[in-house]
Amino acid sequence: MNKLIVVISLVMTLLMPISGQNGTQLLSGTVIENESNKPLDGAIVSIEGLGSKITNSKGQFIFSGLKNGSYILRVTYIGYKSISDTIKYVGKKEVSISMIPNMEQIREVVVKGKKQDVDNSLNTLLTNEIKGVELTKIQGKALGEALQSIPGVSSLQTGPAIFKPVIHGLHSNRILIFNNGVRQEGQQWGLEHAPEIDTYAAQNLSVVKGAASIRYGADAIGGVILVQPAPMPVETGITGGVNLLASSNSRLGAVSANLQQAFNLKSGILSWRLQGTLKKAGNTRTPNYYLENTGFRESDFSSQVAYQNRNFGVETYYSQFNTDIGVFTGSHASSIADLQAAISRPEPITPSYFSYSIDRPHQTINHDLFKVSSYYNFKNDGRLEITYARQQNLRQEYDYIPLTGRLNPELYLKLITQTVDVVYKQNLGGGFESMLGINGMTQSNVRQYQMLIPNFRNYNGGVFYIDKWTHDKLTLEAGLRYDFSWMRAYMLNNNTLDIMTPLFVSKNLSGSIGAQYQFTPNLSWSINAGSAWRPPSINELLSNGVDLDAGMYMEGNKDLKKEVAYNVSSSLQYTNNRLKIELGLYNTIFDGYIFAKPSLTIIKDVRGSYFLYNYTQVNANFKGLDFSGSYDLTHALTYSAKMSLLYAWNKTIHDYLQQIPANRFESNLEWKFNGSKTFKQPYINFGAAYTAKQTRVPSNSDYAEPPAAYYLLNASAGASVKIFNQMININITGNNILNKAYRDYMDRFRYFSDEAGSNYSLRINIPLGKSNQ
């Protein structure tokens, strides 16, 4: 589709190869605007086979690892015509590329290009991204499952369909998820409450690991997950895509499609996008038996309309996430006696067959999000962004039909969250960039039927300031934030019918400071020290009742104080033409880490006996290491390895902490074949993942010993195939291909059943319209 008029002037200045000894063959260049000769910051320059780079503020980019020969160079920049050309590379070379605006009116930048798509704050925290080909390999998975491929990120599972992301051993209220720029709020304190997010709507999943409260607000103690859709289209015409997924194990089928269009108006660009996903899965099969009632259904929908021009933009977004998830019947063991009996069985006594039907017990969740956001670029190079969002999370959990015959859910929680974020960014010159922001949030929670957590209303406010200074190879950044949190609960007195309204107020000042140094173009090092905090969550303060699948009677503690964490992390990145290494180290010290501690008391009800758990606060320490590396053994064959180590310690009682992910190791071998015009970028990948046994557990605090270590073999293969002039991306993945029976320490159903057996998935992606190139 070379409709674009390519105006390219490649001023090829042959420079003397300064050093040939390393074999580092460099290609550098500058991207400028055609008319003004102004450098373009944030243009994407890609070379086939070498990936892509983003130009810096001087419009510069650099590629290493070139060999003599021909390369296809592609340059894109929003608001400008894309450039694609073949260059001949002979030794070191410098190129200059000038780009022309692709519209009559909008000759300048529509969306101000930024080096970091994520957010230009806190570059010194450990950050990983999943996008492009990597994202296509995991598309359709639950968010918590999809992110497991990132070192330091694991998941807390409740059976085969419920995954909660865990960053550096922290989850639930200790991490924040931003869905399209809006803080996701949906009873995330619950251990079996997975994030209500459709990963098909994302073009990029990034994880900021470590205390990121400064920019994102209270609760971001363990880190932040950013789920970002593709930017709205700026080139006219309709584009879109269809994604299909079929998996063998639970006979999962998924269809997701999106359609988008941009119009040129006199003053700017108007665009829209529609996206939807349907998913259905039946009972999961472990190597030896099916897990009854583990199917799920999901239907998601989102729509977006945006208007943008050089200085001003406004966008509205509405999305819906609806799911119905069966809860494995073999896990229905509330009392200690039932639990002990279930644990002692080698396999569940539940009917073992395949079925798509979902019976009680099950949970249905409906999450609606409406967002309107706007930006304005001031003449002084400042930028103001305002976002308002309203989300409604409706969670209904159904147990077996009670003998009373009532059909209502046992648990009904409706959480309405409204957020307002105002951020002002200013490039102050002299390498200084600063950001000033205000976050406001209010929530209303309404429960019905059973009492698990009470009704509440909260108001939260925060104000932050972040400054960043870049000079030559050094970047320094610092931030300060103040938060205030007010929450009033509404609940019935246990004995009288009066309404009690306990109030909880907390406030905190947090800070962050970091540095990054680029020793050579290949080697960079960064360090960050910061603090983060969260107020105790509603369940920790006021829960009072039985957790139906854990034999636990949870009792909140009204006197809990805020939880504060101090985090230091450091990372080293090295990249040359064959070797890539990323090493991260972190240490987090908690002051007032809140967790449910088993007490020696037994609570009895009509069904039997339960252990009483009280929420308490201790001082704790989490430290660990994330490593990922890859090495090109040959031009086609790449070996890569990942490692996540974590050590968590309860400093108050000098013992380990419970439910901390075990150490993990992963190794992969990927073979990239030479493709053809109709069969592009084929690859085959074999991987082995080893999860150690979690031996660092507190004594006498669990019903069963942590499961044994296990290793799994995985494989995948994929390519882009041209059929009838239509490009189709296909990949096949096989997980647990040896069909190994194993249990995972981080699965809350490990007491009752094995994990899923082998699973083969076929993913087909059909891009439509202009993007089909």
Add this chain to the structure above:
Amino acid sequence: MKLKKTSLLLTLGALTLLSACNDEETHVSPTIANEALTTVQYKLTNTTDPTDTVTGQWEQLLDNNGNPLPVDVSKANLNLKANSTYSAEIVIWDKTQTPVFNVSDEIKERANYHLFFYQPLPTDTTYVIPAPTGSDTYPDPIPTLLTLTAKLNMSITLTDHDTNTQQYPVGLTTLVKTGAASTGWLRIVLRHQPNVKDGTFAPGSTDLDAGYNVTIK
């Protein structure tokens, strides 16, 4: 300037929406407990003398938040005659509802999913209901460390049946036979066994676990 105005309006609009919160959360819905079996009555009638009836009541009410209050075992006593036969029925009530709800009628309708177990304690035969191990306990008023050693001379037969293809007992009605004078306890457990009822205790989960003091004279 127009744009500035627009963004200002947007902000103001957003703030208005934020403050315009309704107060739905201030109205607290009453707690409806999932499965509130609050009161268990075991009614025995001497088969040779219909006027000789014995009723024991085990009761555990709930507080306003649906959480269990201490068990009332003041009426959980069964004083039986030695060497006698009683026909017995179990009646279960949910007192959290108005009017009080008869749960045993529901169990009868869903007999295919339910099975009662009766365990005289102490016993010298195999336990029908597994004895508690580890941290688990007996229901009140049965002491978890049984303080008596001589067995309770009492045997219980289930006399009703469900309608499963392979019929299994239900246990809403029973026949109780007493032997020589002795004292002990009776534990009654109702198992909920949807699609997995096979006449044994293991499948499913416990709906009810109650106890009685028993004196045979």
